[in-house]
Amino acid sequence: MARTSRKKRSTLTNRAVVAAAALFLGGGGLIAVNVYASAGEGGSGAPPGQFRNAARQMSTIDCPDAGIALPDVPDGARPEVDRELAAMDTQITDAYREFADRKERIARDPELAGNAVLGPLRSRRAASLDRIGTAVERVEGRRPQGLEGLAGCSLRADDDNGGDGDGQDGGQGGADDNGSGDGQDGGQGDGQDQGEGQDQGDGQDGGQGGDQGGDQGQQGNGPEASDFVDIQSVEPAADRPRNRRGASRGTFTTDCGRNENGKFNPDNVIAAPGVSNGAHHMHDYVGNQATDAFAGDDQLAAGETTCRNQGDRSTYYWPVLRLQNGQDENDVDADGGGRDQNTGEIQTPSQVTLTFTGSPAGKVTAMPRFLRIITGDAKAFTNGDANANASWSCTGFEDRQLKDKYPICPEGSQVVRSFAFQSCWDGQNTDSANHRTHVAFAQEDGRCPDGFRAIPQLVQRIVYDVPPGPGFAVDSFPEQLHKPVTDHGDFINVFDEKLMKKVVSCVNGGRKCR
Secondary structure, rough: OOOOOOOOOOOOHOOOOOOOOEEEEOOOEEEEEEEEHHHHOOOOOOOHHHHHHHHHHOOOOOOOOOOOOOOOOOOOHHHHHHHHHHHHHHHHHHHHHHHOHHHHHHHHHOHHHHHHHHHHHHHHHHHHHHHHHHHHHHOOOOOOOHHHHHOEEEEEOOOOOOOOOOOOOOOOOOOOOOOOOOOOOOOOOOOOOOOOOOOOOOOOOOOOOOOOOOOOHHHHHOOOOOHHHEEHOOOOOOOOOOOOOOOOOOOOEOOOOOOOOOOOEEEOOOOOOOOOOOOOOOEEEEOOOOOOOOOOOOHHHOOEEEEEEOOOOOOEEEEEEOOOOOOOOOOOOOOOOOHHOOOOOOOOOOOEEEEEEEEEOOOOOOOOOEEEEEEEEEOOHHOOOOOOEEEEEOOOOOOOOOOOOOOOOOOOEEEEEEEEOOOEEOOOOOOOOOOOEEEEEOOOOOOOOOOOEEEOOOEEEEOOOOOOOOOEEEEEOOHOOOHHHHOOEEEEEOOOOHHHHHHHHHHHHOOOEO
């Protein structure tokens, strides 16, 4: 597919002019936020209650994540299952667009949400789930249990973080997502999506504010001011546990650039192989330049790389970060961009650091070539945070980390997003049906779970020079509303054998290598 190329970035001098970021809130209304608001002023420029009231009126579509609920899919059925799971994501995107277009009517007639949006969505999801069951049955001789319970979706308010909103679909929303999530920070997440939203959204809001100015969907659908917090108000984290005797203390850093050449696409070759726009949001890519939805292992092995060490042809990608300053990219009418509610000026990172670290409990072993790892959850806003694993901070304040908020950094400090990938491998598989169970996080004592072995841990650190205050967000699936908790990173190991041996030697030998 054609690559998205962007126009020249605005300079820091140009951005020094006070700008207003238009945040799409409520039933299509626009509220201006001063993106240079002082952290000492609370970081918004409008009364916090104004944003919360507007945002509370907006709802999102909440569907059980069938991908997480299917941890065991036979290899022979996986291509068809992956296609159907990607189709289900598209179904939600289409339904979200229908919902957004009809907000004003739904506000007057709440039953319309069920009749015109959730009912048809349930039917389409049921058909996809039936095809998934047939594909698995064809290979294994039996159908997975409980697929029917994954068809129904609900509406809930966008500030109901993982709550039980009863929605419009007979209480189906949010049920039966019994994922096998590996969790974060020790792999303790049970994947049961036990959201703790305070507002038990009833799914009836549908945008009470009404549609103002016609089709405002192109203006974006989040975030809201309450998604940001002054980093200086965050308590520093506790000291990390000390390394045990025999720990692998070395590091290996690979320099693959900052995506200066502007390689983007809305594919996800790990989660939705063979499907264009499988991510419904735009990704930054560094490293392997052959990466798109259709790249197999052979294409990746032969692909060019932006990495300085040509022995590293790995793929590293993550959702782009956009400045919501009214400056559209040329993807404003494209898949992954404006068609999927992702608008604004894409920001090239000022710095990208890719470091492989060791285990605090012992030595590491080599990663297998073409190992695939997804860290974080692109659907964490509706799934719950069991698999969320992104951290947000500011330069000079990186002892203070945020999981579900964007940071408001003081003048002179830059935004930092980081991912510490799973560091334990099952010793057999380079991928798994839900793209999670073949890897795991270390336990609290630093050891890998039973049946897993320690591998070098990829730690990504991405820095952005953006104006202080609200006004930026990562791309997301439309119904995830650009929430920071949905941030995630993807990695495919394409180190050659010689370089991987060097990585392991450096990490286990306590050296700092490049």
